[in-house]
Amino acid sequence: MRASAPGKLIVLGEHSVVYGHRALAAAVSLRTTVTLRPHEGLTVLGESAIRDDRLDAALALALPSRGYRVDIATDLPIGRGMGSSASLSIALLRLRAALEGIEPDFTWLHAEGFALEQIFHGQPSGIDHAVSASEGALVYRRGKKPRSVSMPPSTVVVLDSGTAGNTAELVAGVAARRPAIDPVLDRLGELVERSLPHLDDARALGEAMDEAHAHLAAIGVSTPKLDELVGLARRNGALGAKLSGAGGGGVVLALCPGGGQDTLRAARARGIHAFRCTIPCGGQDAHATEP
Numbered sequence: 563m564r565a566s567a568p569g570k571l572i573v574l575g576e577h578s579v580v581y582g583h584r585a586l587a588a589a590v591s592l593r594t595t596v597t598l599r600p601h602e603g604l605t606v607l608g609e610s611a612i613r614d615d616r617l618d619a620a621l622a623l624a625l626p627s628r629g630y631r632v633d634i635a636t637d638l639p640i641g642r643g644m645g646s647s648a649s650l651s652i653a654l655l656r657l658r659a660a661l662e663g664i665e666p667d668f669t670w671l672h673a674e675g676f677a678l679e680q681i682f683h684g685q686p687s688g689i690d691h692a693v694s695a696s697e698g699a700l701v702y703r704r705g706k707k708p709r710s711v712s713m714p715p716s717t718v719v720v721l722d723s724g725t726a727g728n729t730a731e732l733v734a735g736v737a738a739r740r741p742a743i744d745p746v747l748d749r750l751g752e753l754v755e756r757s758l759p760h761l762d763d764a765r766a767l768g769e770a771m772d773e774a775h776a777h778l779a780a781i782g783v784s785t786p787k788l789d790e791l792v793g794l795a796r797r798n799g800a801l802g803a804k805l806s807g808a809g810g811g812g813v814v815l816a817l818c819p820g821g822g823q824d825t826l827r828a829a830r831a832r833g834i835h836a837f838r839c840t841i842p843c844g845g846q847d848a849h850a851t852e853p
């Protein structure tokens with residue numbers, strides 16, 4: 563039995579979403595796939611592309627304690643702010659639903675996903691696994707029902723800093739800098755509100771992303787490498803670029819409606835792992851659980 567779920571990119575509003583502001587995020591075409599096979603005795607982890615000491619706790623919470631071997635494959639870079647743990651959580655829940663004969667609608671997946679995401683990220687806002695469960699683009703406010711948003715598909719280039727950020731630590735770092743940085747968190751939230759009515763205006767969205775990156779740097783979650791990748795993308799055709807996710811490493815998201823050839827070429831010439839994808843992507847039919 564096999565199930566999969568997509569990763570995500572936060573377009574605007576990471577970190578400020580933890581404090582009640584809205585954020586905009588979209589599912590990406592890269593997915594995590596979990597396969598369950600019958601196995602004598604305790605449920606065990608088989609082959610896994612995700613190596614994480616919190617994995618055992620997540621499997622114990624999501625699956626029956628006996629009877630299965632669990633194999634995990636993913637297209638996503640791990641720990642790079644692209645929702646690898648959230649996609650794993652949602653794929654595991656789809657399997658649990660299949661085992662229990664439940665039809666896993668969005669509300670069930672989102673509610674159940676919190677406990678799994680807490681294992682990985684402490685006190686997450688819930689945006690990552692909400693997007694993974696929705697398979698589309700969402701406007702998300704903590705504690706409120708997420709709203710699907712119609713966002714014209716955009717070509718983006720993802721530039722990988724090559725290091726992982728620790729979401730729980732980064733969120734705690736931001737918390738420790740409050741209340742001094744609250745005005746910056748407010749500005750991050752305002753950028754989302756200002757951008758939502760004009761999601762079809764790539765130039766305006768790019769400008770908002772540029773501004774968001776400056777604010778994210780001001781709250782201490784960027785790194786010199788992320789700043790360098792943002793600059794490289796902007797100098798090579800991106801309409802806007804910012805870190806995406808918790809920061810401290812992870813990826814930069816560059817908006818490149820023309821296809822991003824120049825951005826990709828410039829990144830690869832410097833040995834940076836960079837790839838193109840379209841956001842949002844997927845759709846409700848993309849997540850079927852296969853027998």
Ligand code: MEV
Nearest residue numbers: 576577686687688807808
């Ligand atoms: C992580 O992808 C996004 C953060 O805003 C944390 C969260 O919302 O839980 C940094």
